[in-house]
Amino acid sequence: MSEPTARGSDHVQSLARGLAVIRAFNASRPELTLSEVARETNLTRAAARRFLHTLVDLGYVRTDGRLFALTPRILELGYAYLSSLSLPEVAQPHLERLVAEVQESASVALLDDVDVVYVARVATSRIMRVTINIGTRFPAHATSMGRVLLAGLAPGDLDAYLERVELRPFTQHTVTSEPTLRGELDRVRNQGWAYVDQELEEGLRSIAAPIRNSGGRVVAAVNMSSHASRTSLESARRDLLPQLLAAAARIEADLIAMSTAEAGPALSR
């Protein structure tokens, strides 16, 4: 349903361009001049100025006259979504327990188009820490949570995904062939978990399990990730998998215990 459609006369170009101005800011470009915003967004300087000043009026951007930067108020746009989900709040204490038990970082993600999107996370030590925030996106095909979420799609939805996705390689290990990925997803569906070994980044391994709603449909995934030097498939299976599956079961039980009336849109759709 979230698949972009052809842009007709209903498309409000000013809104699209204003959102592109917001996205021009990121970790490597936290402060931008007017010229830099214009260049990043392919807008004229005059247009970029109007959008920036509108965002300053609304409190989403601040400026010292030369440099522009986002303000914390911008979080309210994503907060509207996060607060509409029961999942992050339900999952958080279970992730904390899981991290305390096995001392590896744990996360929960949803599928959005061809990506997984993190909606909850508890990280462990700062050494070899993977930089992931709420809202971080990774391509589903190269991640353990993505494999679990893709394996849970209805056959027609999986076909649609495979038609529109580009199975890009990120390391020499990334699965980039459709038949291989389909075989991998069959295996994940049968065994009830996914293990991905350095397909997104060299040195990064992760293991994921599905979170199902009361109807048995996969609505989210929970994973643990760690550096390859610490975790082989055998050790992940022995030391992490039992606790991971237990955490997934506890999250599922809590989600089902909350009435479906309380479940957010990403769970009830």
Add this chain to the structure above:
Amino acid sequence: MSEPTARGSDHVQSLARGLAVIRAFNASRPELTLSEVARETNLTRAAARRFLHTLVDLGYVRTDGRLFALTPRILELGYAYLSSLSLPEVAQPHLERLVAEVQESASVALLDDVDVVYVARVATSRIMRVTINIGTRFPAHATSMGRVLLAGLAPGDLDAYLERVELRPFTQHTVTSEPTLRGELDRVRNQGWAYVDQELEEGLRSIAAPIRNSGGRVVAAVNMSSHASRTSLESARRDLLPQLLAAAARIEADLIAMSTAEAGPALSR
């Protein structure tokens, strides 16, 4: 600098209205019909339809034809800001250690206009859990982190805050008089921490400490909150404060260790 200015000819109304459509969705209204969006935003149905369809085109909203809801992609707008801050990532492991030590929830917030905005949080048990996410805003005057942040303002900035803020009561304990608040802030500035007893919500107490940059300016606050039945001022001071101040010092040391070149906009301004 983020204070709204008069809205001149530079103001792009379509962008402002589109962002209002995004904000129409929240926890109590995760799914809305076209009519509901029009009502919430004071737009005509025709205008609301154009904004919603643009957001669907861009992947920020999904629809089944009747109901509309935000998608996880909306998080990318806040993510641009979060990823531009070093603070949440630096603070997270220290919050985790703090929570493990004292078994109460811990958070980090920034001041934005008259509110505190949460940018990092580690929560503890689910019983009596306060529902707070990244991006949650509370009025600064009624919160411990707000008191610490206000106490750290330059005198002119504090005067400007007091001119524009409405010191609303949330409980019978909320400080609503300017002289009392000024006296409270003097005390916080001198003692180096703030304790707030049920001023935001009955039953909720919290204690906060400032996080300073290398120049000694207060750039953020860290707090621990708990139910009033578990924490008196005396027990907070004895059992929580030493660890809280130690966590603040560790976060400061890490922030200063990262070169100022790496510090995000909210820290360098």
